[in-house]
Amino acid sequence: MKFIEEKAKQIPLYGEYDVVVVGGGIAGIAAALAATRHGAKTLLVEKQFALGGLATLGLVTIYLPICDGCGRQVSFGIAEELLKLSIAKGWEGRYPEAWLREDSTLEEKLKQRYMVEFNAQMFMILAEQQLLRENVEILYGTSVCAAETEDKKVHTLFIENKSGRSAIRVKSVVDASGDADVFALAGAKTVNFSKGNILAAWYYGTEDGKYMIHPIGCCDVPDNEKDERKGPELLSNRRFTGLDGKELSEMVEMSHAQVLNHFTAGGKGICEGHMITTIATIPQVRMTRRPEGKFTLDVTDDHKYFEDSVGLISNWKKPGPIYEVPFGSLYGQDLKNVIAAGRCISNTDNMWDVTRVIPCCSVTGQAAGTAAAMSDDFDALDVKKLQNALEKDGVVLHI
Ligand SMILES: Cc1cc2nc3c(=O)[nH]c(=O)nc-3n(C[C@H](O)[C@H](O)[C@H](O)COP(=O)(O)OP(=O)(O)OC[C@H]3O[C@@H](n4cnc5c(N)ncnc54)[C@H](O)[C@@H]3O)c2cc1C
Numbered sequence: 001m002k003f004i005e006e007k008a009k010q011i012p013l014y015g016e017y018d019v020v021v022v023g024g025g026i027a028g029i030a031a032a033l034a035a036t037r038h039g040a041k042t043l044l045v046e047k048q049f050a051l052g053g054l055a056t057l058g059l060v061t062i063y064l065p066i067c068d069g070c071g072r073q074v075s076f077g078i079a080e081e082l083l084k085l086s087i088a089k090g091w092e093g094r095y096p097e098a099w100l101r102e103d104s105t106l107e108e109k110l111k112q113r114y115m116v117e118f119n120a121q122m123f124m125i126l127a128e129q130q131l132l133r134e135n136v137e138i139l140y141g142t143s144v145c146a147a148e149t150e151d152k153k154v155h156t157l158f159i160e161n162k163s164g165r166s167a168i169r170v171k172s173v174v175d176a177s178g179d180a181d182v183f184a185l186a187g188a189k190t191v192n193f194s195k196g197n198i199l200a201a202w203y204y205g206t207e208d209g210k211y212m213i214h215p216i217g218c219c220d221v222p223d224n225e226k227d228e229r230k231g232p233e234l235l236s237n238r239r240f241t242g243l244d245g246k247e248l249s250e251m252v253e254m255s256h257a258q259v260l261n262h263f264t265a266g267g268k269g270i271c272e273g274h275m276i277t278t279i280a281t282i283p284q285v286r287m288t289r290r291p292e293g294k295f296t297l298d299v300t301d302d303h304k305y306f307e308d309s310v311g312l313i314s315n316w317k318k319p320g321p322i323y324e325v326p327f328g329s330l331y332g333q334d335l336k337n338v339i340a341a342g343r344c345i346s347n348t349d350n351m352w353d354v355t356r357v358i359p360c361c362s363v364t365g366q367a368a369g370t371a372a373a374m375s376d377d378f379d380a381l382d383v384k385k386l387q388n389a390l391e392k393d394g395v396v397l398h399i
Contacts, residue, residue: 011158014139016169017043019372020157021176022144025053026358027342028176029127030078030365031372032136035174038373038389042136043168045159047143048282051127053178054343055358056120057282059202061213064357067099067114069319071106074312077395079362085126086118093117117213120278144177147186153337153376154186172337172372175291176365179243180344183291188334193287194349196239199251200284201258209273216262217255217284242285252283286343286356291335293346294379295328299354308383309397310367310390313360322399323354327383330368337376341368366395 019035021028024046035042054060063083066075073080087095094117098108131138139161146158157168175182184190200217217235235258240251256279263276302321309324329346331339340346341364343356354360370389375381387397 011164012166014159014166014168015043017041017137018171019043019174019369020045020168020170020172021174021369021372022157022182023053023176023178023342024048024051024138024140025176025178025342025361026055026082027178027361027365027368028053028174029131030082030362031174031176031341031369032131033078033134034366034369034393035373036131036134036136037393038370040373042373043139044131044136045139045142045144045157045168047141049140050124051131051138052120052124054282054284056124057280058284059120059204059213059278059280060284060358061118061120061123062358063116063118064316064359065113065115065314066359067109068314068322069113071109073099073114074314074322074396075359075363077311077363077390077393078366079311079359080394082127082362083114083116083359085130086123087116088126089122091119091122144181144185147173147182149186149335152335154182154335157182170337172339172376174339174341174365174368174372175344176341176368178285178343179288180291180340182338183332183335183340183344184289186335186338188332188338189292190289191292191346192241192243192289193352196241197251197285197287199235199238199240199254199258200286201235201255201262202280202284203259203263203276204278205263205276206273211277214259214262216258219286240283240285242283242288248283248285251285255280255284287349287352288344290344290346290352291332291338291340293329293332293340295326295346297323297326297329297345297347297351297355299348299350301351303399305398308387310371310386311363311395311397312399313355313363315354316357316359317354321354324398325355325360325364325367327367327371327378327386330364330371331378333379336379337372339368339372339378341365363395366390366393
């Protein structure tokens with residue numbers, strides 16, 4: 001690759017914040033809510049013009065279970081709050097009636113999981129209104145593109161948007177970019193997902209007047225994990241890192257072609273009652289890059305006690321497993337004031353497939369946002385104080 005030198009120039013200071021949340025997906029929404037609720041002056045920076053990330057713009061509209069599949073609720077706090085918010089205006093598939101009613105029995109809860117399918121557009125507006133009500137400043141259409149550090153702390157983030165390039169002074173940062181962008185930009189050690197992503201092409205259409213999702217390119221099965229699901233039909237043999245601009249463009253182009261292919265395969269053509277209504281407007285990548293955390297969570301940590309647990313998550317793939325999420329899996333040794341949330345926390349490749357889903361992103365988002373409001377040095381933070389704050393906010397920490 002050829003390189004050219006960019007001339008140093010003075011750039012405007014956009015503002016100074018206690019907490020900057022980078023990325024407005026589910027993890028970023030949860031983190032921003034947690035940070036503002038703990039008194040932090042909070043800015044959420046999002047490169048698209050809507051909230052929700054993969055869950056809304058990526059059309060992944062299934063809020064996977066916050067229960068263990070054995071009738072027990074696992075994730076609480078903002079994870080449950082966002083699930084309820086996603087269906088607050090009444091549009092939903094798979095309404096979890098037994099879980100939302102107080103007098104339901106274990107038997108009833110065993111018949112359905114505590115999950116929902118939501119309307120993406122509704123959820124992105126409701127989430128935006130919630131953040132604004134709670135004094136989170138949102139800056140849309142803005143990419144964080146550089147970070148400056150001193151003594152292992154990021155003190156300035158550089159952003160680019162319609163106004164050009166500007167800078168933000170920060171006390172602490174939540175990296176909810178999905179791809180550990182802040183860790184990478186600040187020069188911290190990161191790890192890429194070894195296998196790369198399969199091609200996905202989820203889209204919505206109407207079929208005989210019925211509005212429905214088509215989850216094309218369903219999901220991947222890790223090589224070394226015994227999995228009883230039917231193997232997914234691959235749309236392409238190509239794998240995508242999700243970390244290269246040109247590659248992401250090609251991935252989206254291939255995905256668009258697959259949508260059209262799938263839609264026209266029925267032979268009905270475009271007519272009343274049969275049309276594509278929504279396609280994803282961001283690339284549908286699952287696992288890309290994560291920081292090398294102080295701790296790296298693995299699938300074998302099922303039902304393991306972690307003294308520094310900041311919340312509980314279940315395994316969407318099978319009933320039974322429950323994981324305590326150690327605080328150490330959210331930050332690394334290289335940066336004191338940057339914390340990960342969502343699909344870029346520190347876990348092994350196998351565990352990644354468990355933690356990347358919406359409920360887990362809310363759990364880690366809430367923990368990261370709360371920690372970021374409390375400290376700008378996560379290694380020095382009194383974890384007991386953080387845990388007390390999370391418990392007060394409804395989070396259950398241990399199994
Ligand atoms: C095809 C597919 C199917 C899936 N199925 C399900 C499912 O059925 N149920 C489920 O629960 N989960 C599912 N998942 C996983 C889940 O949707 C995501 O992993 C989860 O929503 C990720 O949330 P997040 O907030 O961590 O990241 P993201 O949703 O990726 O959000 C990151 C946000 O950060 C923004 N951003 C990124 N970089 C920058 C930057 N430098 N500056 C500013 N903003 C930035 C992005 O625009 C984005 O909005 C699926 C994923 C895929 C791809």
